[in-house]
Amino acid sequence: MKTRTRSETSRGEPIPSGATVLEVAAAAGVSPSTVSRILNGTARVSEEKREAVEKAIEQLNFKPNLLAQSLKRGHSMTVGVLTQAVDSPFFNESLKGIEDGLAGTGYAPLIVSGHWNAKEEAERVGLLMARRVDGIIILTGHMTDEDIILFSHHVPIVATGHVFEAAERASAIRLNNEMGGYMATHHLLELGHRTIAHIAGIADHPDAIERLAGYRRALEEAGIPFDPDLVVQGDFRESGGVVGIAQLLERSRLFTAIFAANDQTAYGARLALYRKGIRVPEDVSLIGFDDLPASVYTTPPLTTVRQPVYEIGRMAARVLLDLIAGRPGSLQLPQLELVIRETTTRLR
Amino acid sequence: MKTRTRSETSRGEPIPSGATVLEVAAAAGVSPSTVSRILNGTARVSEEKREAVEKAIEQLNFKPNLLAQSLKRGHSMTVGVLTQAVDSPFFNESLKGIEDGLAGTGYAPLIVSGHWNAKEEAERVGLLMARRVDGIIILTGHMTDEDIILFSHHVPIVATGHVFEAAERASAIRLNNEMGGYMATHHLLELGHRTIAHIAGIADHPDAIERLAGYRRALEEAGIPFDPDLVVQGDFRESGGVVGIAQLLERSRLFTAIFAANDQTAYGARLALYRKGIRVPEDVSLIGFDDLPASVYTTPPLTTVRQPVYEIGRMAARVLLDLIAGRPGSLQLPQLELVIRETTTRLR
């Protein structure tokens, strides 16, 4: 019969007990410093003491107190992540990228939400700093670039959805959203559409503004005058798409295609169209922006401009790690990509 | 002109500087203990010193180092959350509930992922313990109940998707999944369906097993013999729904309705049916389980059994807070609820 000498899970994972280096040292008959040395491989230790200590560690299920370690070493092995909403598929794609980018580095993400509120965002970042995170990733939001730079004087920061020039300890990861808006609209134009509506994103968000600019540039290039009646305000969420379609329909412009500022907006638009008995893509073509995982499973699957959200998160993590380590932190991002599925079709 | 005496954001949020109580004490001409007393309101302090200290705090932008506080006080004001996938809408609904349940309490969630892997889950929980979280919320997963009880000897735990009896410092939040499976199937039966397929969840997951049991009970009650050919294995994800439909169709049973083990499975099934030109709900009725936010926006909107995922997260947080405070921690959960939308219809 196998004797269970220490508490462990059914699969053999030891369960940390809360023992301290002192107790381990006492049990092994050595000094605490020797235990520390063995733990960190910071100096040579005689074989017999090493064995004694390792045995004691195992028997006591000792795991170093990361709080104490952090206090002593001056870093917490934690990176703060400011997201806007934990229930948003868009942000969570990035979160997954961050998680993967951090995997195996010993760093753990501490996630807080800003809810698109500049004041709340700043307060959350302050919280992260009080917890002495070693770096912060900011996923878009409404804080000003100046504020971010200000914060970065105290802790390295990587931000997405912001446009500031890279500073000493601050990097902005940006995609060419203007180009994305252009690509989406251009795709529609190529299919023969001439009356193309746009449901925009959050009013003052740089991404939203740029996508709209791309939409206008494509139109202009095709010699089609910009019609403000074809553009309605959205909010990057499904509900904005629903409302947007309602408004568009009220204005009684006969659009044949819609460019939604993001996929979630497109989902809402899709539903509103369905409610009105307007078929996609037979009656109206619909294109989104982001390529969320769910867009593969809509009916019909959504044509969209793929934004490498996951990769952005992953890259943000790597760049932040660079910044923390005092390295320059270069970034090379994948490009936007048109993903043609089944919600867009040639105008009959 | 307003003089800016200290560094702050454009909206007036002060930026923590990393000053210590010692520096504040020096600047105010008092002892560190007095500063601490004022910070924590732990004893009466003369008005003049209070003012001096508060001024020093403001000028230095002092914020207490939570790491040091935690070490000293013996608790970290952090609760660990073991989720399975940060990119899953299901788990993120709960995460949102947890976030809200923790709001205003000073506790912050530290989120780690187990990826449905018992070994990884145990390892992650160990990590959380090393970081000295004050409690842990486990969102389903594959760890055994015994392991969870074992962990709970060292730190309070609230778990969902597990069935163990409440222990001293461990609570399991469960819904009646069997009833849910029954409700879904019963709804289909009421609509006149007699050949009802089921795409199951993860093979050995208690929730999946119970939902299947509910399906069987409803069938039995209606006097319909159970047909194993109508049940295929899924995995709680969209891909499982796609594969499930393919298998079902191969078996050439002429089902008129489908009960998918969860909404994501239903999404996949919906797409597979669309690909085959099978209309929902005209040709086949489809019902899911969970009522994810996205289910409102599918075309057509998905009929499903609403599981109060958000409330579960919120409740988990409150119960854990109780456990941490040494209170009993009672739970009273909202019930499952049939949400009839547009993917189910009466059999012609």
Next chain:
DNA sequence: TTGTACGCGTTATCAT
């Protein structure tokens, strides 16, 4: 190679 003593930043105890 090993141990002692100190400091990380905070709070609690004990004097005064």
Next chain:
DNA sequence: ATGATAACGCGTACAA
């Protein structure tokens, strides 16, 4: 009411 001192658990300079 206030200050000096010890302690939380760990890592490390220094001494041996």
